Amino acid sequence: MNIGALGGEETRAGRADAQRNHRRILEAAEEVFSREGASAPIDLVAERAGVGVGTLYRHFPTKEALFEAIVLARIEELLQSARSRVGAEDPEAALFDYLAYFAAEAAAKRDVLDAIASSGIDIKSRCAVKVEEVAQALGQLLEQAQQARAVRGDVSAQELMALMSAAVQAACAGEAGAASAERIVAIVCEGIRVHHTPEAR
Amino acid sequence: MNIGALGGEETRAGRADAQRNHRRILEAAEEVFSREGASAPIDLVAERAGVGVGTLYRHFPTKEALFEAIVLARIEELLQSARSRVGAEDPEAALFDYLAYFAAEAAAKRDVLDAIASSGIDIKSRCAVKVEEVAQALGQLLEQAQQARAVRGDVSAQELMALMSAAVQAACAGEAGAASAERIVAIVCEGIRVHHTPEAR
């Protein structure tokens, strides 16, 4: 009766204005949650969408459902991007490039951060599952880099993911903002690199 | 008229039960805020202290005041500990030991984390000031280590502090918990170390 299919966008039945509002709400939510994080009031989303709260609730039965819809899409991007790098010729570049992309994306969208940061605790299971998939894909990139002796062998994907979200969070908290995110991520990257010491050769 | 002196504990005038309640409230708040973070309901603190909310509010005019009292004490410890390490014979050990201590302390007390994480934004100015002092002391430790060529020169105290608190926070969010906090902090440490290599990679 409703959206139903998880796979992708589907020509939706219903009144034309309903479809338009559905889209508007998603766009508004995307913007508001990015800027303000998961705890932004739902009324703010409705206002921004030029829609009453009632309408919003007809399209998304719960705040969490709306939030989930936005975040799932974002995380999906993160996931696809990771998978597309698996098996690259240069495993080291594949990993570090991805980490940079991950950081940039997360820094721009506070909602993703919120979702990932608290993935273990309460966010609805569908998000947690997707996050787990991202961790798995990241794990593959990591393993490749480790086998190429570019990254320390004793780092796990979970740890790396936690580190990355920490880095971005740290960057966002300070007033410097996006500029320093890059630097902080660089520190983390340096931390997991394997450093070929002089005495080793 | 009230507590007044910032320096230390003072024999307080007033009824005996009032003094007892004051102490009880502080103890309860310490425990509750550590466990639940800054957003724990005030009623929970009152209940734990075996006291009515009214009583709590007579001793601390505002939730923020209570929170501040607890957190300031904790941050003060962090600050003293940092200062005591300034000028140590081994600057490298001084810094890294302190970071480990900082992480352990912050992991055990969610309240400190909450306060530091959002120090730039809204927490009352007295906390922000103290945090700034800690950053400054940490900056001295950092500078020493950098002059000893043990740590990269392009890392700032603010960055390091943000990264540390975020790392601990990220580590706590995951289900692994405190065990992995140590490892995550270790990776960060590795990231700021200077690795003596003729030509990296």
Add this chain to the structure above:
DNA sequence: CAATATACGGAACGATCGTTCCGCTTGTCA
């Protein structure tokens, strides 16, 4: 254009939480 299902808007509700108020209890002191 009329009829009708569909969708809309926003007032109102209930839960949570910080804070205030005031009638009652209790420590203190003579």
Add this chain to the structure above:
DNA sequence: TGACAAGCGGAACGATCGTTCCGTATATTG
């Protein structure tokens, strides 16, 4: 021990926020 100030408890208030409800508006269809 009695009187009184100091202190206490917790009901109640107001603000915020998620969610519900229902009278109204409008897209659609024939």
